[in-house]
Amino acid sequence: MLCDQCLKNAATVHMTTFVNGQVKTVHLCSQCAAKKKGSVAIPWFSFNDFFSAFYDEEEGSDVVCEGCGTTLANFTKEGRLGCARCYETFKSSLMPILKSIHMNTRHTGKRPGEAVVVEPGREAALSEVEQRKEQLKKKLREAVAVENYEEAARLRDEIALLEKEGG
Amino acid sequence: MLSGANMLAWLTDNAPECDVVVSTRIRLARNLADIPFPARIRRMEDIEAVHSRARECLTKSPTFTYERLSDLTELDKRALVEGHVISSDLARSKYGGLITSADQSLSVMIMEEDHYRLQGLGAGMSLFATYNLVDKLDQMLASEVNYAFSDELGFLTSCPTNVGTGMRASLMLHLPALSAVKGIPRISQMIGKMGMTVRGAFGEGSTAAGAFYQISNQVTLGVTEKEILMHLLSIANKVIDFERNARKELYSNMGMALEDKIWRAVGTLKYARRISDAEAQKLISDVAFGVSLGIVTGITSGQLYRIMMNARPAILASASGPQQAQDRDAVRADMLRQAFS
Numbered sequence: 001m002l003c004d005q006c007l008k009n010a011a012t013v014h015m016t017t018f019v020n021g022q023v024k025t026v027h028l029c030s031q032c033a034a035k036k037k038g039s040v041a042i043p044w045f046s047f048n049d050f051f052s053a054f055y056d057e058e059e060g061s062d063v064v065c066e067g068c069g070t071t072l073a074n075f076t077k078e079g080r081l082g083c084a085r086c087y088e089t090f091k092s093s094l095m096p097i098l099k100s101i102h103m104n105t106r107h108t109g110k111r112p113g114e115a116v117v118v119e120p121g122r123e124a125a126l127s128e129v130e131q132r133k134e135q136l137k138k139k140l141r142e143a144v145a146v147e148n149y150e151e152a153a154r155l156r157d158e159i160a161l162l163e164k165e166g167g
Numbered sequence: 168m169l170s171g172a173n174m175l176a177w178l179t180d181n182a183p184e185c186d187v188v189v190s191t192r193i194r195l196a197r198n199l200a201d202i203p204f205p206a207r208i209r210r211m212e213d214i215e216a217v218h219s220r221a222r223e224c225l226t227k228s229p230t231f232t233y234e235r236l237s238d239l240t241e242l243d244k245r246a247l248v249e250g251h252v253i254s255s256d257l258a259r260s261k262y263g264g265l266i267t268s269a270d271q272s273l274s275v276m277i278m279e280e281d282h283y284r285l286q287g288l289g290a291g292m293s294l295f296a297t298y299n300l301v302d303k304l305d306q307m308l309a310s311e312v313n314y315a316f317s318d319e320l321g322f323l324t325s326c327p328t329n330v331g332t333g334m335r336a337s338l339m340l341h342l343p344a345l346s347a348v349k350g351i352p353r354i355s356q357m358i359g360k361m362g363m364t365v366r367g368a369f370g371e372g373s374t375a376a377g378a379f380y381q382i383s384n385q386v387t388l389g390v391t392e393k394e395i396l397m398h399l400l401s402i403a404n405k406v407i408d409f410e411r412n413a414r415k416e417l418y419s420n421m422g423m424a425l426e427d428k429i430w431r432a433v434g435t436l437k438y439a440r441r442i443s444d445a446e447a448q449k450l451i452s453d454v455a456f457g458v459s460l461g462i463v464t465g466i467t468s469g470q471l472y473r474i475m476m477n478a479r480p481a482i483l484a485s486a487s488g489p490q491q492a493q494d495r496d497a498v499r500a501d502m503l504r505q506a507f508s
Contacts, residue, residue: 079327080280080325081323081327082204083207084200084317087320094327098388102386102388103386103389104388106389107332109331110392113306113309113310114306116302116392116393118298
């Protein structure tokens with residue numbers, strides 16, 4: 001397939017954009033894609049574009065997930081995984097994406113079937129804590145302004161204690 | 168059972184922070200380990216298995232009923248979308264299913280982007296209580312089905328933006344004063360920096376009809392469910408403070424002009440003969456603003472939010488019957504006149 005832009009080189013980048021409700025795919029060579037990237041105005045943020053931005057070249061795009069037949073090219077184009085096994089199959093490509101979306105690559109939440117204990121009604125108590133913290137912070141600023149450092153230290157400790165309790 | 172009778176019963180009066188927070192919604196994305204995700208599913212028997220495993224597990228409890236989307240009318244589906252029970256994607260889907268509790272405060276969308284989307288709705292600021300209900304539903308389902316889960320990445324989802332906890336917690340906020348002082352873009356920016364998003368709760372595009380906004384978490388991996396709830400709670404509390412201060416400020420600056428605007432809204436709701444969906448939202452937003460300032464009495468914000476939902480096109484049409492569909496704005500005005508008389 002030739003590049004849509006220069007019609008000379010082989011197209012290696014396939015960009016899917018979603019503009020005004022229309023899905024549009026353009027096929028570009030790496031040079032034209034590099035030029036285009038700086039100038040593309042994305043009207044609303046699309047994760048599909050976002051994912052394909054990670055892959056300029058079709059490197060490894062023929063890797064196929066044995067669980068569902070999804071290829072890496074499918075994933076970068078559609079931004080969707082096909083099954084649970086895809087997460088293993090495309091792991092090396094996925095990790096940088098996860099890092100950039102979540103700033104994290106490790107699950108810390110619950111496991112299947114586990115119960116998470118949160119106390120209903122704590123919202124109200126917490127908002128009181130928040131309000132109290134705000135008051136103390138205000139007093140702290142005032143204390144610092146009048147150079148009452150003894151009082152400021154006391155207030156700072158009280159705020160720290162509240163922050164610890166607030167979880 | 169999809170008639171409007173029980174719908175919205177969960178949207179109760181005197182909910183916490185109900186002067187600003189309309190409702191809480193928690194969604195969990197879950198998939199089965201042994202079946203391709205909905206976008207890649209090919210065999211009918213796999214689709215059937217996704218439906219039947221959830222149905223068999225959850226309908227053991229008399230609280231839950233199961234429905235195939237293909238058995239619902241277009242109107243039913245649109246009403247469910249307006250009531251935030253299902254997404255418009257599910258409404259369009261050929262193979263979708265739905266499990267709901269009687270009042271629709273708990274539900275499972277089947278074959279949406281993920282095999283299952285568990286959802287809980289609660290009135291006002293009820294992040295923890297709503298989460299607890301959804302978590303129980305999640306435990307029920309997990310006791311019988313085998314979820315796609317990895318130790319490293321948590322619950323595996325169709326889109327990598329949901330992986331980890333698979334959890335999206337959101338609050339619907341009524342921000343008339345912050346909207347009036349054009350404070351929403353700044354608040355959105357501030358919230359965006361803290362890993363949350365803000366968008367209009369009704370209507371398409373940038374202008375949120377009636378100043379209703381949805382704020383929700385973006386990050387789902389590397390944070391615990393509790394951390395997500397706490398983070399959203401503390402940010403929402405800030406926004407609530409800003410809104411309350413802006414309301415007071417606005418009232419002290421505008422005085423009579425604001426009272427006039429609010430009483431005009433009451434007057435229109437009481438006497439007008441035709442009211443569009445967008446106008447109803449705007450008017451009710453004004454009245455709710457008036458209630459929070461003590462200008463309007465005798466009606467609660469909870470009642471107002473329910474009336475507003477009942478005035479939405481498809482919910483209204485399913486309650487009033489198809490014979491009256493010709494002039495929906497007149498039907499809406501009739502309903503509103505009764506509600507405000």
